[in-house]
Amino acid sequence: MGDGPVDPRRRVPRTDALLADPRLAAATATLGRDRVKAVVAQAQERARRGEIDPEAVRDAAVAALPPSGPRPVLNATGVVLHTNLGRAPLSPEAVAAVVAASGHTDVELDLSTGRRARRGRDALDALAAAVPDAEAVHVVNNGAAALVLAATALAAGREIVVSRGELVEIGDGFRLPDLLESTGARLREVGTTNRTTLADYAAAIGPRTGFVLKVHPSNFQITGFTSAAGVRQLATLGVPVVADIGSGLLRADPLLPDEPDATTTLRDGATLVTASGDKLLGGPQAGLLLGAADLVDRLRHHPLARAVRVDKLTLAALAATLHHPDTPTRAALHTDPGVLRQRVERLRDRLGADGRKAEVVPAVAVVGGGGAPGVELDSWALSLPERYATPLRTGDQPVLGRVVRGRLLLDLRCVPADADEAVRAAVLRVADGDD
Numbered sequence: 001m002g003d004g005p006v007d008p009r010r011r012v013p014r015t016d017a018l019l020a021d022p023r024l025a026a027a028t029a030t031l032g033r034d035r036v037k038a039v040v041a042q043a044q045e046r047a048r049r050g051e052i053d054p055e056a057v058r059d060a061a062v063a064a065l066p067p068s069g070p071r072p073v074l075n076a077t078g079v080v081l082h083t084n085l086g087r088a089p090l091s092p093e094a095v096a097a098v099v100a101a102s103g104h105t106d107v108e109l110d111l112s113t114g115r116r117a118r119r120g121r122d123a124l125d126a127l128a129a130a131v132p133d134a135e136a137v138h139v140v141n142n143g144a145a146a147l148v149l150a151a152t153a154l155a156a157g158r159e160i161v162v163s164r165g166e167l168v169e170i171g172d173g174f175r176l177p178d179l180l181e182s183t184g185a186r187l188r189e190v191g192t193t194n195r196t197t198l199a200d201y202a203a204a205i206g207p208r209t210g211f212v213l214k215v216h217p218s219n220f221q222i223t224g225f226t227s228a229a230g231v232r233q234l235a236t237l238g239v240p241v242v243a244d245i246g247s248g249l250l251r252a253d254p255l256l257p258d259e260p261d262a263t264t265t266l267r268d269g270a271t272l273v274t275a276s277g278d279k280l281l282g283g284p285q286a287g288l289l290l291g292a293a294d295l296v297d298r299l300r301h302h303p304l305a306r307a308v309r310v311d312k313l314t315l316a317a318l319a320a321t322l323h324h325p326d327t328p329t330r331a332a333l334h335t336d337p338g339v340l341r342q343r344v345e346r347l348r349d350r351l352g353a354d355g356r357k358a359e360v361v362p363a364v365a366v367v368g369g370g371g372a373p374g375v376e377l378d379s380w381a382l383s384l385p386e387r388y389a390t391p392l393r394t395g396d397q398p399v400l401g402r403v404v405r406g407r408l409l410l411d412l413r414c415v416p417a418d419a420d421e422a423v424r425a426a427v428l429r430v431a432d433g434d435d
Ligand SMILES: *Cc1c(COP(=O)(O)O)cnc(C)c1O
Pocket: 142, 143, 144, 145, 170, 215, 216, 217, 218, 219, 244, 245, 246, 247, 275, 276, 277, 286, 287, 369, 370, 371
């Protein structure tokens, strides 16, 4: 060995030394060892090519780590059910139930007899108990699956009579008419966009009718010269009435007077009600089917039912949500604006104590995610410069707000109260980087 300068390429840290770095070691827990090793190898290669110093390899590898999986975000948008943010957050009870059910579980076994039992009976019993007007209930993967199962089992090769005012797109380009026709049912459209009468339905009903479908327009409103036949009227037609209420409200909520609920819809005479589990019910993604025992039985035993069978984790979360209906979604909807104002003011004052200026402004929150399109909820927000939006969204703890007229508003209605400190820390980090 001579005394000359060491070839920089020989100073590139070894893989095992790099993987022992606490930051990279921690990343293997979420990303998996192979993905971290690939990132490390790339950083070593850059050093060998002379693009970075050998001393910089560690930090370069850490900086190049990909984000792991879906990341938790703080929803300060003021949109209670945001489809892009996973709709309803689960309650602590539902989270605990998911964890408990994640190993082997008695989802389909009666431990007292040792025999097979009805799958998910706890969730199904809880749903039946929550809606005594339903003779029978069934649960599938989501609201769309509930509709597809109903259409396939009750109307394949037959007709579904539906108002032109209710042929809705539910989001991301998916349209209910396309979904229903994919089952082999034919849509018999009646009425017009703004007006459909009972007589329109009556004229279309015949021997080929599978059922009349009533869809709640859950993401838009038609106002002005309008009329529609309600479930109570449709129930006089002498054919099954399937009502897609969308939101999953089980009972009427005075806060949301125009939002249909399963109990009232069944009392009005619907034969079958379909709904989502992760909207106003505040539970996991699921499709709820409630109604006449003979129809629910046909759905349960249809071959397609197996393809939309719901997972054990969903069943566990749904049961816990029904047993503990005070969900985060419910809290977000019903929180008093005065309480929100106090939280925002405290946040502003604490930021002020750190020399950071923010304003408290009134805001309007909405239900979103397919529910109560006309409802505005009075709220309060922290108002920040618009340029905070991107760094807050892309930071270690992503915080999503809403840009209104050149300001970034952070509405605390859907932020858990114990996360105010995390919002403060995230804003401070951005403000510090802004200096
Ligand atoms: C949300 C919604 C659906 C789709 O339910 P998913 O659970 O998202 O599949 C269908 N119909 C109506 C009226 C809805 O609001």
